Amino acid sequence: MSSILVIDDDASIAETLDLYLTEEGYKVRTALTGTDGLNQYVQEPSDVVILDIRLPDIDGFTVLEDLKEENENVKVIMITAFHDMETTINAMKSGAFDYIHKPVNVDELDLAIKKALKSLEMEKKIDGLLMEPSRSFRVGDIIGTGNEMREIFKTIGTVSQSRTTVLIQGESGTGKELIAKVIHNNTSPDEPFIAVNCSAIVETLLESELFGHEKGSFTGAVARKLGKFELARFGSVFLDEISEMSVNLQAKLLRVLQEMEFDRVGGKEKVKVNARIMAATNKDLKTLVKEGKFRDDLYYRLNIVSITLPPLRLRRQDIPSLIDYLLAKINLDLHKKIIGISDEMMEVFMNYNWPGNVRELENLLVRACVVAKGQVLGVNDFPELGKEEAAKAPEDASADLFKPSQPGKFLTLDEVEERYIRKVIKETDKNKGEICDILGVSRPTLERKLEKYGITFERE
Numbered sequence: 001m002s003s004i005l006v007i008d009d010d011a012s013i014a015e016t017l018d019l020y021l022t023e024e025g026y027k028v029r030t031a032l033t034g035t036d037g038l039n040q041y042v043q044e045p046s047d048v049v050i051l052d053i054r055l056p057d058i059d060g061f062t063v064l065e066d067l068k069e070e071n072e073n074v075k076v077i078m079i080t081a082f083h084d085m086e087t088t089i090n091a092m093k094s095g096a097f098d099y100i101h102k103p104v105n106v107d108e109l110d111l112a113i114k115k116a117l118k119s120l121e122m123e124k125k126i127d128g129l130l131m132e133p134s135r136s137f138r139v140g141d142i143i144g145t146g147n148e149m150r151e152i153f154k155t156i157g158t159v160s161q162s163r164t165t166v167l168i169q170g171e172s173g174t175g176k177e178l179i180a181k182v183i184h185n186n187t188s189p190d191e192p193f194i195a196v197n198c199s200a201i202v203e204t205l206l207e208s209e210l211f212g213h214e215k216g217s218f219t220g221a222v223a224r225k226l227g228k229f230e231l232a233r234f235g236s237v238f239l240d241e242i243s244e245m246s247v248n249l250q251a252k253l254l255r256v257l258q259e260m261e262f263d264r265v266g267g268k269e270k271v272k273v274n275a276r277i278m279a280a281t282n283k284d285l286k287t288l289v290k291e292g293k294f295r296d297d298l299y300y301r302l303n304i305v306s307i308t309l310p311p312l313r314l315r316r317q318d319i320p321s322l323i324d325y326l327l328a329k330i331n332l333d334l335h336k337k338i339i340g341i342s343d344e345m346m347e348v349f350m351n352y353n354w355p356g357n358v359r360e361l362e363n364l365l366v367r368a369c370v371v372a373k374g375q376v377l378g379v380n381d382f383p384e385l386g387k388e389e390a391a392k393a394p395e396d397a398s399a400d401l402f403k404p405s406q407p408g409k410f411l412t413l414d415e416v417e418e419r420y421i422r423k424v425i426k427e428t429d430k431n432k433g434e435i436c437d438i439l440g441v442s443r444p445t446l447e448r449k450l451e452k453y454g455i456t457f458e459r460e
């Protein structure tokens, strides 16, 4: 029988989990403080620990550390009321196995426990998986809430402990390069981050950019030149728009990924690659593979870990915080004191389709800040996105309702639920009570779901 230790200071949560998990066939123990939890674990280790971050005596991260010290392979599922990126990445980097939000959703918890037990079983089989010790924690700024972004933060935390290749996909302007930089900063902040755009340069130049060349290897090669893979040392090489790489270079890149070494153009000795390789694309690589435009073996090599960024129109709840964040950045750059955008403009922004995603939002704000007279940006400051745009903007949300963020992917039931609730709120002017009637749920259920999906809405 697999055993679970629940450490949570909220007695009612501890008790509920105890009942539920015992029912599910686990051997369960509970502790209401970090100290008690640690003592119980030392006396008798359990397979899985469910750990609250905020505890009365020691904080959850310290408990996690101590548990890890006791048993490096302990499977800890953290639970918390915080939703932000930093806590999530931090939890995953400190070696938590998974991370779940309050109020705890039992299906999510079930899944996490099953995954943890499965991984324990695998580890017993493959003795001694090599992992680098986790480094000090550094993040850039990624604004994001919602399930998809949360999963992305988790992945960033996990990949930052290794040097695996990462493929980052998403529409233009969704933050692919930003994610690559955050992964880099979390892995090897003191080493170079080198970005190469695979579409910008002609093939032969790209080859010598990547691999370098020896003096005299071709006309114009007047001196030895180091390639990006060498210059990046133990840092990262970010191959942007990888879909545009020629078939010939794809073959060479594949060899580099397989052997982690290469020849300089015209060179004799092998050069070792120490850098982590990340690639990004705004095309669907899988489709290109099917069409024969991208090598499938290279695709599988790159796709060891893949991150798919959702387009902004599918995570509109992030628009207000993105605006705050971007305005703060722009104020600093332009020495301005813009404090926000008008309610009317916010309405337009919330309904607009954002084909250029966060980059488009950023560009619009920069332009508006440059010309703005007042401290609050209004409709007049966004001539491109004026009133007529607002009028036609409310897109047919039902068309988008089941549309996955990436072709070929499917939505989870939670995602469908979230979108449907948003649609009803957006398309009616009803208050919360009436929305409960439309959705056929009680008021507390609606409140819980609004909180879960980070939906704010003020019509009482």
Ligand SMILES: Nc1ncnc2c1ncn2[C@@H]1O[C@H](COP(=O)(O)OP(=O)(O)OP(=O)(O)O)[C@@H](O)[C@H]1O
Binding pocket: 141, 142, 143, 144, 170, 171, 172, 173, 174, 175, 176, 177, 178, 179, 282, 322, 325, 358, 359, 362
């Ligand atoms: N979640 C986010 N939080 C804060 N800023 C973001 C976020 N996503 C993107 N940005 C900002 O938006 C801009 C565009 O992001 P980035 O260049 O990473 O996108 P991209 O996916 O590489 O775009 P492209 O495909 O056009 O190259 C950057 O200035 C970035 O800092």
Ligand SMILES: [Mg+2]
Binding pocket: 176, 177, 240
């Ligand atoms: Mg980019």
